[in-house]
Amino acid sequence: MCNKVGLGLLVIALSGCNGGGGDDDVSAGDNTETITGFAADGYLQGATVCLDKNFNSFCDPNEVSANTDSDGRFVLEVSESDAQQYPIVAMVTPSVIDQDTSNFVVNAYTLVSPPGYFEFVSPMTTLIALNSAGYTAESIASSADEIRRSMGLSDEVDLFSDFIAMSKGEQSKDEYQTIYRSSQLVARVLGENLKVFNNGNANGDIDSDKLLVAFDSVKQQMDSIVEMTDSEQFDPDAVIAIKRDEWNKGILNVNPYEIVEGLREKYSLPGAVSGGVFKYYALNGDVTDRATLKLTIPESLFADSMEIKLTNNSGFMHVFSNDDRTNVNLDFDNQVAFELILPEGAMVSDTYTFTIASGEKSRVVMTDILDVSVSQNFDASMLPESLEMYIDYVWGDGYKYVSHPPYDGSLFFSSAFFDSEDGYIDGSGFRKARSTSYCCDNNRSDEAKSILVYSSDGYEPNEQNFVREAYKLPIVQSDTELQLTFARTYQRNKSWGSEFVYQFNIMHVIEDHSVKPFVPILEAVTVERFNETSSRYEFIANFDVDYETMVDLDINSYVEDGNLELSTKLAYDVDYEYNFLDAFFSIQGVPATSSVSGLHRYTGIDVNGKTVVNYDFFVAADDDFPIVDSDSLEVREVGDDWFGLTASLEDDSNDALYFEFSFNAVYGVGQDRESTYMTSSPKKRENTALFSKVELKRLIDSFEQSYGVEVLDVGVEVGIFDSNRNEAVDNRYESDEISLIGSFGVQNLDELLN
Structure with a gap:
């Protein structure tokens, strides 16, 4: 052999063993x-x-x-x-x-x-x-x-x-x-x-x-x-x-x-799953400099001959040893991982390089740039005395959740749950502006007595300049039946204007959707914003649920209250078997340049006066948030069965954007011509998407049967978002729609779809 x-x-x-030769007759x-x-x-x-x-x-x-x-x-x-x-x-x-x-x-x-x-x-x-x-x-x-x-x-x-x-x-x-x-x-x-x-x-x-x-x-x-x-x-x-x-x-x-x-x-040498250098701020005020590295291999593949070294351009060097090994937060069992903890000031602002070598072979597995000037404090007045833990109807299986204030929407937050003896139970990873953490995959949610919330300026260690133990609060088990599924505050921009939106979704708002008149659980919802000058939450809007007008499912209701327009709909999710209220306040004509970043608190109040809370931090867009117009959108045929869609931006260097392509049914004539949403693609970083002609024809046929109209054209538009998660969207820009018929110079949809 x-x-x-x-x-x-x-x-x-x-x-x-070379080529097909040798003495090995197979x-x-x-x-x-x-x-x-x-x-x-x-x-x-x-x-x-x-x-x-x-x-x-x-x-x-x-x-x-x-x-x-x-x-x-x-x-x-x-x-x-x-x-x-x-x-x-x-x-x-x-x-x-x-x-x-x-x-x-x-x-x-x-x-x-x-x-x-x-x-x-x-x-x-x-x-x-x-x-x-x-x-x-x-x-x-x-x-x-x-x-x-x-x-x-x-x-x-x-x-x-x-x-x-x-x-x-x-x-x-x-x-x-x-x-x-x-x-x-x-x-x-x-x-x-x-x-x-x-x-x-x-x-x-x-x-x-x-x-x-x-x-x-x-x-x-x-x-x-x-x-x-x-x-x-x-x-x-x-x-x-x-x-x-x-x-x-x-x-x-x-x-x-x-x-x-x-x-x-x-x-031939292992790579890195993650790693980086950063400053660590503890709750007690201690500050240390840290470096972490997690390799792609388990302990069994790590040879004694392998040397891992951390250097910078200013002469710093550390060779990792067994004393630096860690088994905390591993990605898989027996992963080779290191954590270096040094006194504050040991690491300076510089570029740091992790190198692994074995014999004459060497490989740079990661580089990281550290800026020690980056840090962040916050106003503790935005914190409650304790946080409530709520039932989670979607995850089920004993899971509950806590909503905690993200004090800066540009930062990343994670959390850890602890029991009465301050023993670790479960935790969540870093996510931008994270305001909700779930507990626990080991059915120990009722044991959670406190939560420690961390903040950082990055998601992975190589993106972080600091990690801070931001705050630790006691947990109280809530007995409300409500679940505030999400709350989001965002700026919506189109070529014709803009609006500022406060949107929320609350589950289990009535006892039984099949019994009428409805027996209410939810009584009201309030929206507040934290004022950093006065260090207080200030009232923005209130919604008292009117069950005399909300008499059935899937009926949209619109109410004007000063400059606020309120839209609500009571619905039922067949898959998860729960009822929910989907609602949003909108303020028309608010330009993006006048929007102000800030923390918002949404509170649902049940008929017994018990509350459910969800926090959301709105981040106003920079002046260079891209706009997209109809000229940015291209639709072409791909083979015989597909439409290919591409959105082009003048500056495509921002890889934090997400694209969504929408299809609208166009019907009616003259001044009665209308355009109504039919479907959209998932939000993706990819600025291209495919859509099946067969599926589009099916959607058109279904729309015509439901609305009793003839669809004459399909309007296509693209939206740009700063997140792919609905609850995390702060800014979105939507193009005007373009005509599918006009894009191909045909007379009617049949020429394209049949």
């Missing part, structure tokens, strides 16, 4: 044992599958191989013991049929699965294989953990399983659908990249060098790839059509053979 060293499947084989001979598996992004028919005994990511003539059948199944005449030692390779060419589409694959690519994982060979197993060092069990498991984290998947999801079948099951169905769709895109992006390396030849030669460089490019795009799968409508070929240029940009004019050795060295 050949010895092997190096990176996963891209090993540097020693003597007797023909079937008298071996009658077989293994069976599948090759898929969708099931692949006609792919060549082999046991890759020389680790060159290629099915050589003297390696046992087989072709996949119409179900993507292959049978290899090799022993299972060999299958536990060597990877499986699937060579996919333009003569292979992808059963997802029943068409031939467009561009050639190669799939790999690590030794012992021959049952299902896929783009996911390929990512794991290429990301694992040495093919040890620990490195494969660690690689799978890293891929799961990068895709936002839970630990329970098995990346080696048949995600096609699992996406149709019940357990973790949505996550397996994400894996399935991501795999379809990864396969296509790999093919596109390899086609570039082969000078446009869709069926060019693929070797381990090209495959590693293509993999590295795909890995850099994983956030974007996963985000493009988040849609009820999905077509991988349509996604590639609108994202091809962007996803190929990083490998244009790249010679894979010039950079592959650097990548091999990079992947």
